[in-house]
Amino acid sequence: MSERNTVEIVDLKKHYGGHAALQGISFSVKKGEVFGLLGPNGAGKTTTINIITGLISASSGQVKILGREINGKYPAGLRNRIGLVFEESNLYKRLSGRDNLVFFANLYGVKRERIEYLLTEYKLQDAAGRAVGKYSKGMKKRLLICRALLHKPELLIMDEPTGGLDPISADIIRAAVTDYQQAGKTVILSTHYLEEADRLCDRVAFVSEGKIAGLDRPENFKRKYQLDNREEITLQDVFRIINRPD
Numbered sequence: 001m002s003e004r005n006t007v008e009i010v011d012l013k014k015h016y017g018g019h020a021a022l023q024g025i026s027f028s029v030k031k032g033e034v035f036g037l038l039g040p041n042g043a044g045k046t047t048t049i050n051i052i053t054g055l056i057s058a059s060s061g062q063v064k065i066l067g068r069e070i071n072g073k074y075p076a077g078l079r080n081r082i083g084l085v086f087e088e089s090n091l092y093k094r095l096s097g098r099d100n101l102v103f104f105a106n107l108y109g110v111k112r113e114r115i116e117y118l119l120t121e122y123k124l125q126d127a128a129g130r131a132v133g134k135y136s137k138g139m140k141k142r143l144l145i146c147r148a149l150l151h152k153p154e155l156l157i158m159d160e161p162t163g164g165l166d167p168i169s170a171d172i173i174r175a176a177v178t179d180y181q182q183a184g185k186t187v188i189l190s191t192h193y194l195e196e197a198d199r200l201c202d203r204v205a206f207v208s209e210g211k212i213a214g215l216d217r218p219e220n221f222k223r224k225y226q227l228d229n230r231e232e233i234t235l236q237d238v239f240r241i242i243n244r245p246d
């Protein structure tokens with residue numbers, strides 16, 4: 001594996017019974033890059049992320065993360081180098097926002113100052129003492145990001161981080177992606193928002209029905225397919241254009 005790659009995936013396949021959720025996905029994510037998985041519901045984004053993070057295993061294919069080959073068993077110590085933000089929240093609802101972070105900070109041996117820094121950075125300082133069960137969706141998502149960043153992971157992976165959020169929370173989260181990259185870290189994010197992928201990602205893989213329909217820098221896609229000239233373009237339009245015979 002190239003030293004410059006944080007993630008390398010070759011011909012990844014995943015079957016659920018007779019259903020092929022991933023039909024041979026390959027891509028590499030360079031160190032320091034924001035890499036987007038863009039696709040509609042059911043495309044295979046979460047399945048890909050779950051394999052990268054070791055939540056499920058692949059049916060076949062190769063996965064290498066931070067120099068470690070994933071072969072059935074997830075290597076010890078690798079998870080401590082990754083930060084995860086899932087679609088579903090798994091926070092302790094009865095604990096306050098701050099105490100949720102304290103719980104994980106203790107697991108990772110993270111100092112209290114880091115918690116206060118993140119609570120402030122993600123505009124949660126006023127709500128930090130309140131039970132998470134009373135948080136809005138956007139506040140929970142921001143707390144999840146604080147939790148994912150507690151131990152300063154080398155690789156941050158976010159599955160649809162802004163889906164269904166209020167615009168203010170979505171903007172805070174998008175800023176977090178850019179900030180994290182500026183700190184020299186690598187980010188993988190999935191989204192079904194074309195505009196978000198364009199704004200945040202250095203390169204984007206268009207995922208459709210378990211395959212990568214295209215992979216390039218957003219500006220190259222736009223130039224190649226003249227996407228800028230269209231007033232309102234949907235994800236479906238893009239797939240139609242990419243899949244159109246030349």
Ligand SMILES: Nc1ncnc2c1ncn2[C@@H]1O[C@H](COP(=O)(O)OP(=O)(O)O)[C@@H](O)[C@H]1O
Binds near residue numbers: 016020021042044045
């Ligand atoms: N645990 C599962 N059992 C059976 N099918 C699944 C399971 N998880 C995902 N799938 C199927 O795999 C495909 C890809 O799903 P997913 O990765 O969740 O897509 P996305 O995150 O892009 O919306 C879908 O057809 C979905 O129904």
Ligand SMILES: [Mg+2]
Binds near residue numbers: 047
């Ligand atoms: Mg998903």
